[in-house]
Every structure is written in structure tokens, then in C-alpha cells.
Amino acid sequence: MAQLPPVVARMWGREPVPRRGPRPRLDLAAITAAAIEIADAEGLAGVSMSAVATRLGVAPMALYRYVGNKDDLLIVMADSAVPPPPDPGGLTWRDYLAAWTRANRDILLARPWLLSIQGDTPPAGPQRLRWLDRALQALGETPLDDGEKFNTVTALTGYALTSATLVHATGAGGREGEAGIAGAAEYGEILAEVLDPQAYPTLSAMMSSGLLGRSEDWVEDADFTFGLDLLLDGVEALIRRRTRRRHDRK
Amino acid sequence: MAQLPPVVARMWGREPVPRRGPRPRLDLAAITAAAIEIADAEGLAGVSMSAVATRLGVAPMALYRYVGNKDDLLIVMADSAVPPPPDPGGLTWRDYLAAWTRANRDILLARPWLLSIQGDTPPAGPQRLRWLDRALQALGETPLDDGEKFNTVTALTGYALTSATLVHATGAGGREGEAGIAGAAEYGEILAEVLDPQAYPTLSAMMSSGLLGRSEDWVEDADFTFGLDLLLDGVEALIRRRTRRRHDRK
């Protein structure tokens, strides 16, 4: 699952260029698109090799010419399901990274099945690396070194992912008929019933004061923005420190 | 997968208390322990209902008396594989949350299969909620409101998760013979070969200047600590702002 597989080369357009033989009826892009359609409609559980093949009008074994195994297919799906990152166009690093993180989270909310794959796979495909590139680019003008930029992006990515998990899992952003708890309120009720105030003092105090009662707010911009600003404030503080130090040396 | 299932009640000790009939030869704890042993040894792929049953010396169908289905079992595993959170004992909120986040990440590094489950499941079991409780408790003395505390913890959780994913996926922390890319250096090499400097200007510039060459550092304390401090600086800035405002009102 964590192995960076040969199929990665194909993701980057390094398709073998054969001379002879019948014209291929498939390619990696068509297979991936079919698999994504199934995942969007039925979730990851619906994505079986034979379901994908059926949708393409082909025998299941035909897929193995393009994909080493099913894990390969999942990795390719997780990359190509991601749209291009927002355009940097003239934004400050802070405004851009805010938009970038929000867009990142929105993708995960629209395609929750990505959560199950991305938590396990490093960015190695063209799309996810483009996202990484743009975020690093936005920090280009700052005095941070490469490692610091990288860790900043890691923190933002993690926040987007955890927020999306929470929203999706509690069903707060849930579309009708979707898997997930009926609502954050129900989640709260279940916890309230089960939590022992002795063992979970802070959490149960918060719950009885209504934290989780109104927790559909988790999806709302205000709440997401708060945590995001927390992170960006940290970055800004660091930049200010760095800048000051440079200035001192003059 | 995201459904909060009836098995949750059982996680909380709400086992049915039967009167008559043969004494049970199994219980949820034993099943979970067996499944975790398999996951530790062979990864999540090795955890099949029949593998778990075999390890317990029982027919596979016996498990269905304790667990609704396999997804249920995974949810229970993901909770009970988590050890108790660090002890708060006299630490400042900042020191405690730093230790908490680091411990969080270390668990994920020790049991990478948790990554595949936790990215998809909200905390609903006794262990993960205990972690949540302790983190909120540490923020108890600060002037943050409940929602702010909650989002702070979300951001820290996300950072731990993404850091662990990155470390694990690039194999930087890999034990011998484990799944994963052989090393971060190899990951870098693959990317270097495939990245078009035109399409990925910042990333390829960083790579040729050696960012990913020395990227085993990702695991090292220094690098992890940097991102963590970034987050905590953000929290601290917010707390300072809140405190000042209160002071002004006097």
C-alpha cells in the first residue's frame, strides 16, 4: 500500500510505446475515470476490479495490463481525482495558503473516499505534487528555509484532512442518504449517554454546556477559518522573527 | 465505514448480560486483541475474519455474535490499539500539548495500519475520547472558548497524522523488511526524474538544492518540533490577544 509502484511512471505519461499488435482498447486514464465514477457513486467499497471492468465493457483481467494490482489503481485514483490547485494570481502568501487549504478540504468533503486513500499515500502523482508546488511557491518570498516551508505545508495539509474527516464522519456536511452518522447532534447524544464524567471530566462538561449540540458549525466557514488562522498566525510569527533577526544583523 | 455502529456500545462495556445458555468462549476484547496482533504482524491486509477466528481457535462465524461486520471490528481495533494519553501532571498547556502531539504521532508510527482507519473514523471509543479529553483539559486554564479549544486540538491531531503519513510512506522511519519506499532518498530520486521544472518550478528547485536528499530528517525531532511550534505559537498568539482584550476591559 505504501510502496511507490511502477504505475507511477505511467501516471506521468511514461506509457510504453508499442510498435506492433492490436491497437489498445483501454488506457490508464479511462480505467481511472471509470473507477472514480464508481467511487463517487457507491464509495470505495464498490470499486472492485470486475466492477471497473464491467463499466468499461471488458474482462477484469484486461485491467492488469495497465495496473499492477488493485492498490495501484487506488493510488492513481487518489491523484487524478484531485483538480488543479487554486491560482496564485497576485495573492499574499497568507491569502493564498488560506484559499489553498480551504480548497483542499472541500475536495475531501466532495470525495470522502479520498480520505481512506490519502491518509496512507504520499503525494507522488502529477496532481498532488502540483498542489505541493504551488503552496511552496506561495512561501517563496518569505525568509523561511526549505524545510520550514515544507513543514508549514504539512501542517496545513493535516488540518484540512482532519477537519474533513470530522465533518464527514459526524455527517454534518452529509448529503441525503449518504453513509455517516445522521448528524453531529446524534453523535453528541450518543457520546453524552456513554461518557462517564469522572473519567472524561472536560469533555463531558463541554458536552453538557452544548458544544456538540451545535456542532453542525464544524462545517461552517467560521469554525474552519478559526483553526486555519491559528496556523497562519504561527507562520506569520515565525516570519516576523526571521525578518527581525535579519534586520538586526545589518 | 463512517456509521457509528451498535458495537460502540459494546466498546463501552455495555455487553449484554445473558442469563441462560452456555458460557461464552469469546468476548470483544479477545477478538480485538487477536485482530491487533495480526495487524501488527502482517498489516491490515492480513486481518480477515477467518484469520482472526483461526487465531482464536474458533469458526469464523462465531465472531458475528460480537461484531456486526468487519468494519465494526476495524473501528474497535482503532480505538483499543491506542494506549492512554500522557499524564498532564503539572505541565503548562503548551508543554503538555507538545508531548501529547508527539505521543500521538509516535503511536501512528508504531502502528501504521492505524493511519488507514483513523483517517476515516471519528473518535468514539473510550481511548480516543480520553485523548481528546486530556488535550481539552490542558487548555482549561486558557481564555479560549470551547469551540476554539476544539479546533486547536483538531489542528494538532491533523499535524500528527500527516507527519506520520509522510514518514511512514517515504519509509524514512521504516524498520527492515517493511512495506514502504526504501528511503526518502529514493523517493526524492524518483520525483527528480519525473518532475518537469516548467510545471513544478518551486518543487524541482528545492529538490535539486537537496531538500529531499536529506529528507530522512523528516522523522527527526528537530523537524517535527518545528511544525509543532508553529502551531503552538499560533495558539499562544491567540491566547495573548484574548488576555489583552480582557485586561483592556477592566
Add this chain to the structure above:
DNA sequence: ACCTGAACACCGTTCAAGT
């Protein structure tokens, strides 16, 4: 009440064979 045996409808993946 608890566990089992047999059975069902699937999986992912292989291999030799066809064109």
C-alpha cells in the same frame, strides 16, 4: 445462548490460450 458446517455470492489474481 453460543457455536458450527455447509453454502452463497463474491473477491483479486494466475496462466495458457486465442487473435
Add this chain to the structure above:
DNA sequence: ACCTGAACACCGTTCAAGT
């Protein structure tokens, strides 16, 4: 070179039957 048909060794899950 590409696709297929048949086959293999598994899955998760059901149900009726045993004690």
C-alpha cells in the same frame, strides 16, 4: 500486443442446525 476463459485460492456473510 492485447484481450479472454477457465481456474485458484480466497473473501465476508447467511442460515439452519446442533448442544
